[in-house]
Amino acid sequence: MKRLALSAGVLWGAVTVAFIALHLAPGKVVDLIIGNSPGVTPAVRQQIIKDYGLDRPLLVQYVSYLEHVLRGDLGHSYRLQIPVSRAIGDALPATLALTFTAIGLALIFALVVAVLTAHRRPWLRGLFSTAETIGVSIPTFWFGILLLTVFSFTLHLAPAAGGLVLPAIALAVAPAGMLTQVLRDGLENALDEPFIVTARSRGLGDFAVRLRHGLRHALLPAITLTGWLIGLTLGSAVVVEQVFSRPGLGQLALGAVTGKDMPVVMGVVLVVALVYVIASTVVDLLYRVVDPRLRTEAPS
């Protein structure tokens, strides 16, 4: 319940910020709507102001905008001349596919590497740890261009435009580095706990101990991080889509920003906020699934 109210609060905040940004942007809103189209007479201009309700007080406009958003009506794209919801609906699946593939890759990498390297020989651990730090620090777009150059232009192993694998890898590198660090750290902490000794004393092998007892404990912080990374990765996806010429939210947003198509920009902001909220709610629920201590009260 509290969770739900918080989510609604975040979304409302996003709508409000988007609305304020629209009205703070240089120039009048009506000029943004007219854009660069030549030959608009003052009469037409007045007509547009009236049509869009721009002559009403700001507060009334705000309330009316909120009402529309609540009904799922994100407005009309000036540039594309289609409803914003449709424009986003067309672009979103490709971006979500890219984002979740990247997060999936990052999770798989992190799980495998953390389980294999936690509390292992210092050189092995150090090697991976260094690689992870580098992975976190290299710019995503730069790594994307590097991948393109090597695999598409030089080795011709992947399509230069529209593919899923290369952009997903480029996008996965930073989250993978972060997740591995957090997972390994959590796993190493868990492996030092007394219940691990108990588990070993039952005759369990090292691998079984790590998977069955250690990993669940390590997952707790990693789950929180993943929720946050989904939002972050969605943002980076917009850039990577440009590098790899993939259609999606990135192209839509870029076109909208350069073309001053504000309803689309606001719509994109809202959708990103929505994904963020959904991700963090799912994280919260997952946390309860993994940790029974959050589900129940103290011993009776």
Add this chain to the structure above:
Amino acid sequence: MSIPIAEIEDLHISFGSVSAVRGVSLSIEPGKCVALVGESGSGKSVTARTLVGLTGAGASVLAARVALGGTDVTRHGERQWRSLRGRVAGLVLQDALVSLDPLRTVGAEIAEVLHRHRVVPRAGIRDRVIELLSLAGVPEPEVRAGQYPHQLSGGLRQRALIASAIAADPPLLIADEPTTALDVTVQAQILDLLAERKAAGTGLLLISHDLAVVARLADHIHVMKDGVFVESGPAQEVLHDPQHPYTRSLVAAVTSLTRGVSRSDSPSRAGNATTQREVVLEASELTKRYGGRRAVDGVSFTLRAGETLGLVGESGSGKTTVARLVLGLLAPDTGQVELDGQAWSGLAERDRRPRRQEIQVIHQDPLSSFDPRLTVRRLIEEALPVRDEGRVAELLDQVGLGVDLLGRRPRELSGGQRQRVAIARALAPEPRVLVCDEPVSALDVSIQAQVLDLLADLQRELGVSYLFISHHLGVIHHVSDRVLVMKDGRVIEEGDVHQIFNAPQAAYTKELLAAVPQLEDAIRS
């Protein structure tokens, strides 16, 4: 004489260049209990763990012979060890809250052993888990199997842990401080459960720092200090007629805490009736609720100058809440606390702060109450109104520490030294009242006695009053002038220390006293 189920001959263990165990030998027969007694760091746990091949990473183990069930296991690799662990030897550690996986149900933990060693067919695992839980004395085993460790009480958790250790019916059970984290009545029940296993023919290796616990079960005792057995022999001999000075000091420390040596027996205190002295702290009708539960329910008491009031009870009895109310860290729902005849509990913190120095506290675990980066000098200086080198040295001297420790940090001190520093820091602002919240519970028995004696000496010198909280009856008996017995937030019984311990009125007090492990019982029997 039957074949021993476990034998160790001339065992040496070292970690890097530090040698932890030097040349110990022992042998355990079916249905017998061998005990390793010693303080933390004496090498007893690591010795026991060689019997399951779990001495830990970085340990190098050398032995003439280590055998389980007559089979030499000295050259066993990890794979062979795994097939033995759980099946040939079960391990029970301290506090089941951390020794059972907190994210798994206790049923799953027990099933793991059954599964690993294919004790019963897969379809029979659930029934066997329930059977094992009821064997370990867990009521409603069907319900409990589906619960998590944090949902069980300390005693039930420990029973579940034992159930998992005996799941594959190993002939050897290693119990490493199995009752240390438990309340005294629960402790007695767990020891009974271990005695049942022993009677059923299981060989028991019991590890404890507490001779009184060991006395109830052990047939043979090895006293360990600095990696060697300083004394070994049949339990009766070691307890009754200790030869080595270290064993004698252990026996003395335990008897002084269990036999009812009260310091108010000593002549220096005779005729020193504290009832006429001025009241420094008065609590009346304190009540504090958490949620719907009354943690403290109508508790009243007075504390007079230079007196020690013992507050005894098991976990959940509300003693720590009383301490927090007295310290003004919590506000009571009803009732009040007066310090030196003036209001204390109802004040705004701003008005309380100038008088904060009058009431100080020491905790069970000083390590977590110290800033780990500060030196001893800074820790004590912090508590002084003005910086004063001489006063710091004087305080250290009062608690029996030398100025050579001034530059050390908390982690570089032993447990006993840390508690002494905590006492010095608490005394620095010259308080009227010192709240001692389980101040010796984390210490080894012989160190406990030293710290308690120190507190007694300080009280004589400084006239400070103690509100002394403990779950340990022996400790309470040793230090208190008067005693409050608490249960479920209420005061069950109150009175002079002799009256409480020699002629208890309330059934609950009698029950508590009966559950205390007595060294003498074992010696006399």
